[in-house]
Amino acid sequence: MxxxxxxxxxxxxxxxxxxxxxxxxxxxxxxxxxxxxxxxxxxxxxxxxxxxxxxxLDAVAELINDEIDLGPLSDPGGPAGIAAYAHGYRGVYLRYPHMIPLVARHRVSSVKALRGYDALLAALVRAGSTPAAAAEAAAAIDNLVLGSALETFTAGFTRQPADYRPDFPALAAALTAADEAPGALAGLDTRGFDLGLRLILAGLTPSA
Known part of the structure; x- marks a missing residue:
């Protein structure tokens, strides 16, 4: 039976x-x-x-960390690999936004997560950072990735750009210009992420 x-x-x-x-x-x-x-x-x-x-929650974080590709961090090109990693990292959390408040203040304990931070810090040092500067850059990248995946700047403005002009002329001008840029308003969040990432990577401290 x-x-x-x-x-x-x-x-x-x-x-x-x-x-x-x-x-x-x-x-x-x-x-x-x-x-x-x-x-x-x-x-x-x-x-x-x-x-x-x-x-x-540790188990769920492990599952998500398995989706983050650490491969770009071994790229000898340095900043280009770090940027590719950050884009992939953000892409994973764009799929799981409900997890961001949980992981943002949750302990880092999984081997995969610890390996990811170790690989990122090593890549930052290879790109010219001191260990102290690498720690700051890694924190900035983490904040940028999770913050940009959780919040959408663009979705906060529900009116047409021109509708803001009478009372908020600078806002109207900025949104109008953003809408005329490649990707239009829909791509503004990604362009903002790209800008933040470029500024972080441009600020890497050269090794002595």
Whole structure:
């Protein structure tokens, strides 16, 4: 007689279910019982793979970190590789914006995340930074990536650029010019990210 089928569980499967739940319903929905129901198992069975909600968040962060490509950081071209890495890093979090408030203040504990920071700092030093300057640049890149993935500057302005002109002429002029640039207003957030990244990389301290 065949054995009854059971849902196979693993840390990665639970983390994926949690990530899907966050993406669909936000942080308030992230409960162990809700994840268990989604997977068709009893809540207690999750604790064989994740010890607590904090451990669950670690598992979700591990899953996301697996999507961040560290390859560009080994590019001998230095700043070009760092820029490519930062764009990829931002692209991952643009897919998972609900995770940003969680990871922004969560401890960095996964091996993949630590390896990523180590690779970034090594690349910054190779590009000419001192270790102290590399730490500042890495913090700036982290803030720029996560901040730009969480917030959209453009979406805050819901009127046509010309509608702002009577009371806010500088804003109207800037938005009008931005709308005439390559990518128009829709591309302003990405262009702003590119500018911030260029400024950070241009400020790398040359080695003595």
């Amino acid at each position: 065949p054995r009854p089928s059971q849902t196979l569980l693993s840390r990665a499967i639970i983390a994926r279910a949690a990530l899907d739940l966050l993406d669909e319903q936000g942080l308030e929905a992230l409960k162990m019982r809700t994840i268990a129901d989604r997977l068709g198992v009893k809540g207690a069975s999750l604790y064989h793979h994740v010890r607590s909600k904090d451990d669950l």
